[in-house]
Amino acid sequence: MQIAIALYPGFTALDFVGPYQVLSNVPGCEVVLCAEAPGTVTDDNGLLHVAVEHGLDAVPAPDVLLVGGGPTSRVLAAAEGPIVEWIAKAHEHTTWTTSVCTGALLLGAAGLLDGKRATTHWSAYDELASFGATPTEERIVFADRIVTGAGVSAGIDLALTLVGRQFGPMVAEAVQLGIEYDPQPPFDAGSPAKAGPEIVELVRAVTAGT
Numbered sequence: 001m002q003i004a005i006a007l008y009p010g011f012t013a014l015d016f017v018g019p020y021q022v023l024s025n026v027p028g029c030e031v032v033l034c035a036e037a038p039g040t041v042t043d044d045n046g047l048l049h050v051a052v053e054h055g056l057d058a059v060p061a062p063d064v065l066l067v068g069g070g071p072t073s074r075v076l077a078a079a080e081g082p083i084v085e086w087i088a089k090a091h092e093h094t095t096w097t098t099s100v101c102t103g104a105l106l107l108g109a110a111g112l113l114d115g116k117r118a119t120t121h122w123s124a125y126d127e128l129a130s131f132g133a134t135p136t137e138e139r140i141v142f143a144d145r146i147v148t149g150a151g152v153s154a155g156i157d158l159a160l161t162l163v164g165r166q167f168g169p170m171v172a173e174a175v176q177l178g179i180e181y182d183p184q185p186p187f188d189a190g191s192p193a194k195a196g197p198e199i200v201e202l203v204r205a206v207t208a209g210t
């Protein structure tokens with residue numbers, strides 16, 4: 001099974017690293033990182049530089065497509081450029097087409113979410129709705145073979161859920177144990193419903209325009 005994870009300048013690292021860590025541990029899965037063109041792709045902090053060997057055209061028909069989010073996802077969605085075109089065409093062949101965080105905006109720009117329930121980072125619900133989707137606060141949302149995950153850290157949950165669906169719970173649980181994914185956060189502020197209003201406004205201010 002070929003799993004294509006698409007990167008672009010300004011990606012958020014955990015959006016792809018979390019799913020990559022899960023999926024690369026599944027026997028029989030080939031994880032391929034791809035971008036508009038082969039070369040170095042830099043994250044949204046300008047600190048992580050990933051060497052990508054494959055252009056989008058090198059993986060035209062993956063079994064699983066995954067695209068993460070990042071500040072530039074909004075720009076790329078509006079531009080409807082090469083990555084959006086690739087998503088639309090590759091989706092014709094995929095078993096699963098997936099996104100993490102604002103990567104859902106790219107699926108929306110590709111015309112895949114119109115009339116479907118989907119999720120993304122909580123700060124981008126309105127933008128997601130502009131593509132005809134119905135935003136939900138669920139962490140992982142299945143709409144036929146399209147799977148969307150909420151913000152950033154939800155990529156790990158999305159990947160484990162996908163492994164469970166495709167290969168069975170035992171494989172997913174083994175991978176989860178292998179990476180010792182046993183969340184015990186020090187604070188209970190991981191969603192707008194749990195965080196105090198001052199924290200929500202702080203994060204909203206920081207993410208505005210990104």
